[in-house]
Amino acid sequence: MSVHRDGDVIFLKGNCRVEDAEPLLSLLQAGRGYIVDLTETEHLHAAVLQVLMALRPTLRGAGNDAFVRSWLTPALIGAKSIIAAPGNG
Amino acid sequence: MDDLLQHFVVEARELIQQATEDLLALERDPDVVAHIDGAFRAVHTLKGSVGLFDFAPMGLALHAAEDLLGSMRADHGNVDSEAIDGLLGCINRAERWVDEIERTGQLPSDAAEEGYRLARVLRSRLEGNGHREIPVIPEADLGWIEALVSQRPASDAAQVQDTPLVALRYIPRDDCFFSGDDPVALLRSIPDLQAVRILNRNPWPPAGEMDPFSCNLVIEALSSAAYDAVKSVFRFVPDQVTIHEIPPGSMAPAHAAGSDGAVAEPMSPVVGAASSRMLRIDAARIDRMADLVGEMVVAKNALAHLAGQASNGLDHKDLARGLLANQATIDRLVAEMHRAVMDIRLMPMRDIFRRFPRAVRDIAGQSGKAVDFSMEGEDVEADKSVVEGLFEPLLHVLRNAIDHGAEPEALRLEAGKSARTVIVLRARRVGDRVVVEVQDDGRGIDPSRIRQVARERGLAPADGLDRMTDAEAIEMIFAPGFSTASEITDLSGRGVGMDVARSTIEGLGGEARVRSTPGRGTTISLTLPLTVAMTRVMAVRVGGELYGIPLDGIVETAIVPPNRVLPVREAEAFVLRDRTVPLIRLADLLETPRAVDRGGGTKVVVMTMGDELVGIAVDGFAERMDVLMRPMTGILAGMPGVAGTTLLGDGSVLMILDVPELIG
Numbered sequence: 115m116s117v118h119r120d121g122d123v124i125f126l127k128g129n130c131r132v133e134d135a136e137p138l139l140s141l142l143q144a145g146r147g148y149i150v151d152l153t154e155t156e157h158l159h160a161a162v163l164q165v166l167m168a169l170r171p172t173l174r175g176a177g178n179d180a181f182v183r184s185w186l187t188p189a190l191i192g193a194k195s196i197i198a199a200p201g202n203g
Numbered sequence: 204m205d206d207l208l209q210h211f212v213v214e215a216r217e218l219i220q221q222a223t224e225d226l227l228a229l230e231r232d233p234d235v236v237a238h239i240d241g242a243f244r245a246v247h248t249l250k251g252s253v254g255l256f257d258f259a260p261m262g263l264a265l266h267a268a269e270d271l272l273g274s275m276r277a278d279h280g281n282v283d284s285e286a287i288d289g290l291l292g293c294i295n296r297a298e299r300w301v302d303e304i305e306r307t308g309q310l311p312s313d314a315a316e317e318g319y320r321l322a323r324v325l326r327s328r329l330e331g332n333g334h335r336e337i338p339v340i341p342e343a344d345l346g347w348i349e350a351l352v353s354q355r356p357a358s359d360a361a362q363v364q365d366t367p368l369v370a371l372r373y374i375p376r377d378d379c380f381f382s383g384d385d386p387v388a389l390l391r392s393i394p395d396l397q398a399v400r401i402l403n404r405n406p407w408p409p410a411g412e413m414d415p416f417s418c419n420l421v422i423e424a425l426s427s428a429a430y431d432a433v434k435s436v437f438r439f440v441p442d443q444v445t446i447h448e449i450p451p452g453s454m455a456p457a458h459a460a461g462s463d464g465a466v467a468e469p470m471s472p473v474v475g476a477a478s479s480r481m482l483r484i485d486a487a488r489i490d491r492m493a494d495l496v497g498e499m500v501v502a503k504n505a506l507a508h509l510a511g512q513a514s515n516g517l518d519h520k521d522l523a524r525g526l527l528a529n530q531a532t533i534d535r536l537v538a539e540m541h542r543a544v545m546d547i548r549l550m551p552m553r554d555i556f557r558r559f560p561r562a563v564r565d566i567a568g569q570s571g572k573a574v575d576f577s578m579e580g581e582d583v584e585a586d587k588s589v590v591e592g593l594f595e596p597l598l599h600v601l602r603n604a605i606d607h608g609a610e611p612e613a614l615r616l617e618a619g620k621s622a623r624t625v626i627v628l629r630a631r632r633v634g635d636r637v638v639v640e641v642q643d644d645g646r647g648i649d650p651s652r653i654r655q656v657a658r659e660r661g662l663a664p665a666d667g668l669d670r671m672t673d674a675e676a677i678e679m680i681f682a683p684g685f686s687t688a689s690e691i692t693d694l695s696g697r698g699v700g701m702d703v704a705r706s707t708i709e710g711l712g713g714e715a716r717v718r719s720t721p722g723r724g725t726t727i728s729l730t731l732p733l734t735v736a737m738t739r740v741m742a743v744r745v746g747g748e749l750y751g752i753p754l755d756g757i758v759e760t761a762i763v764p765p766n767r768v769l770p771v772r773e774a775e776a777f778v779l780r781d782r783t784v785p786l787i788r789l790a791d792l793l794e795t796p797r798a799v800d801r802g803g804g805t806k807v808v809v810m811t812m813g814d815e816l817v818g819i820a821v822d823g824f825a826e827r828m829d830v831l832m833r834p835m836t837g838i839l840a841g842m843p844g845v846a847g848t849t850l851l852g853d854g855s856v857l858m859i860l861d862v863p864e865l866i867g
Binding site for chain 1: 388408415
C-alpha cells in the first residue's frame with residue numbers, strides 16, 4: 115500500500131498503482147482538509163492522478179522522480195498550488 | 204512499399220480470410236464455440252497488427268468487432284445473424300482497406316467516417332453499458348496545440364523555430380483502467396517531452412460521486428522526438444490519440460494523423476507494387492531445393508575429381524565412362540531442380556476457393572435465393588498465375604449459377620427438388636490439366652430461349668441458329684455480347700460477361716465448356732493447364748534454320764510421297780487416310796526459299812486449326828523438347844506468328860511459331 119495517513123497528511127510513497135485510487139478517494143472524501151504529500155512519490159497512476167485533480171487537495175512536495183517532478187506535479191498546479199515540502203527546493 | 208507494411212498486407216489478408224471463414228461457420232452452427240474463438244483470435248491479431256501503423260479508423264472498427272466477439276464468447280445467446288452481418292460488414296470493409304493500403308500505402312480518405320460508423324454499429328449491438336461510445340474529436344479543433352506550445356518554458360521557447368515538434372492529444376477510453384492501461388505511464392514513455400497538460404474531459408463530479416475507475420482525463424503533450432517514436436508509444440491505443448507534427452518554423456500543424464483519419468505518414472507512393480510480388484512457400488519445398496543443391500555440389504566435386512584424373516592421364520575409355528555417369532547425374536539433378544522451382548510456383552486452389560463461400564453468401568443474399576454451397580478439391584494445385592487467373596471467371600460463373608440457375612424455393616419444391624439450390628465448386632486434376640467445375644441443380648439452360656436471345660441480339664444468322672444442336676446453342680452463352688454485361692456486380696465491381704470469363708480462361712491456355720439439362724441444372728467446366736510456364740515444342744528445320752512448333756497443336760507427322768501431293772488451283776493438298784488435307788509450306792509462310800526437293804517425299808506436320816486439319820510441309824523434323832517459352836518483349840512484342848522464344852542448349856535462340864496466326 116503506497117497510501118497512508120499520518121494525522122492531517124496523506125503520504126503517497128513510491129509507485130502509486132490503480133488500486134491506490136480508491137483508498138485515496140475515500141480518505142479525501144472524508145473531507146477534513148488533508149494535505150497530500152508527494153515528496154516520496156515515484157509514479158502516479160492515472161487513476162490516482164485524477165482523484166487528486168478532482169478533489170483538489172493541498173499538495174506538498176514535488177515527487178521523488180524526474181518525470182513526476184517535471185510534468186505531473188506542475189500539471190497538478192492547476193488543481194491547487196503546491197506547498198514546498200520542508201527541505202525540498 | 205515498406206517491408207513491414209508488405210508483411211502486414213499479406214498477414215491481414217490471411218486473418219481476414221480466417222475471420223470470414225469462422226464467421227460463416229458460426230452462422231451455420233451458432234453453438235460451436237470454436238468458431239467464435241477462431242474469429243475472435245483472428246480479429247484480435249489483426250487489430251494488433253493494424254495498431255503498428257497509422258490506420259486508426261481500421262483499428263477502431265476492428266476493436267469494436269473484437270469487443271462484440273468477446274461478448275459473444277462470454278455469452279452464447281448473443282449470436283444472431285444480424286450480429287454476424289455486422290461483423291462480416293466490418294471484415295469486408297477491412298479487406299477493401301487492405302487492398303487500398305497495398306495500392307497506396309494508406310487508408311482511403313473516407314476511412315475515418317466509415318471506421319466510426321462501423322464501430323458504432325458494432326458497439327450498438329453490445330449489451331449493457333460497460334462499453335461506452337468513444338469520444339469523437341472534432342477535426343477542426345487544433346487550438347490546443349497552440350496553447351500547448353505557448354505553455355512551454357520560456358527558456359525553450361526559442362527552440363520552437365529550429366526543431367520539429369510532435370503534438371499529441373490522448374483521450375483514454377473511460378474504461379481503460381480495466382484493460383490495464385495507465386495513461387500516465389504512456390505519457391511517461393513519450394521521449395523528449397517538451398510540455399504537458401493534463402485536463403479533465405468532463406467536469407468533475409461532486410467529491411461524493413466520483414468514480415475513481417472511470418478515466419476522465421485528457422492528456423496533451425509536446426515532444427521533440429520523431430513522429431514515429433511518439434506514435435509507437437501509442438501503438439496499442441491508436442484510436443484514442445491524435446498526433447500532429449509541427450515542422451520547424453511553423454505553428455500550423457503540417458500533417459495530422461490519428462483518429463481524424465487524415466493519415467499522412469510520410470510514405471512514398473507505392474511504385475511498381477507488381478514487381479515485388481510476394482509468394483508464400485511451404486518450407487518443405489525449400490528444404491527439398493536445399494537438398495538438391497547439396498547433391499549438385501557432390502556432383503560438381505565428382506566432376507572436379509574426374510578432371511584431375513584426366514590431367515593425370517586417365518585413359519580415354521575410363522574418362523568417357525566417368526563423364527557419362529557424371530553427366531547423367533547432373534542431368535537428373537537439373538531436371539529435379541527445375542521441377543522443384545516450378546513447384547514453388549504451384550499453389551493450391553484453396554487460396555482462391557476460400558474466398559467464395561462469402562461471395563456466394565452475399566450474392567445469394569442480394570438475390571434472395573437459398574443456396575447450399577460446397578467445395579471439393581481445394582488441395583488441387585496449379586501454377587500461381589493459373590489459380591489467380593481463375594478467381595474472376597469463377598466468381599462470374601458462380602454469380603450466374605445463383606442469379607440465373609437457382610429457382611425460387613416454391614418452384615424447386617414443386618419440381619421435387621430440395622428447397623435450397625445445391626451449388627458445387629469442384630477442382631480435379633486430369634493428366635497435366637486441371638478441371639474446375641461449377642455445378643448447380645437449378646433450372647438449367649433452355650436452348651430455345653438461348654436461340655431467341657441470340658436472334659434478338661443478332662449474334663448469329665437465323666438459319667445458323669436453327670441448324671445448331673441444343674448443345675451448340677447453349678455454348679452461345681459464351682458469345683461476346685450475349686451476357687447482359689451491363690449489370691454491374693457488387694463483387695467484381697464491373698460487369699463481366701461470360702465471354703470475358705471465357706477469354707480469360709483461354710488467355711491462360713484453357714477452355715470453358717457448358718453442359719446443361721433443362722430442369723436439372725447446369726455445369727460449367729473450365730479446363731486449364733497445370734502450369735503455363737513449360738511448353739512442349741517440336742523443332743522443325745526450314746531453310747537451314749530451326750523453329751519450334753508447340754506440340755499441343757500437332758496431331759501427327761507424316762512423310763507424303765510426291766505423287767500424293769495434289770495441286771488444287773494455286774494451292775496444294777494431300778490425302779491422309781481418305782481425308783483431303785490442305786498442304787502449306789512453312790518456307791512460304793516464313794518467306795524463305797524452299798529447299799530443293801531431293802525426292803523421298805515431303806515431310807509434313809499435321810496440325811489442327813479449329814476443327815480442320817492442315818499439313819505444314821517442313822524440310823526436316825528435329826527433336827521434341829520441353830522449353831521455358833519467353834514471350835516476345837519490346838519492339839518484337841507485336842511480331843505476328845511468333846509465340847515466343849527459348850534458349851537452346853548450344854546457346855542459340857529457338858523461335859516458337861504460332862502457326863495458325865502465320866496462316867492467318
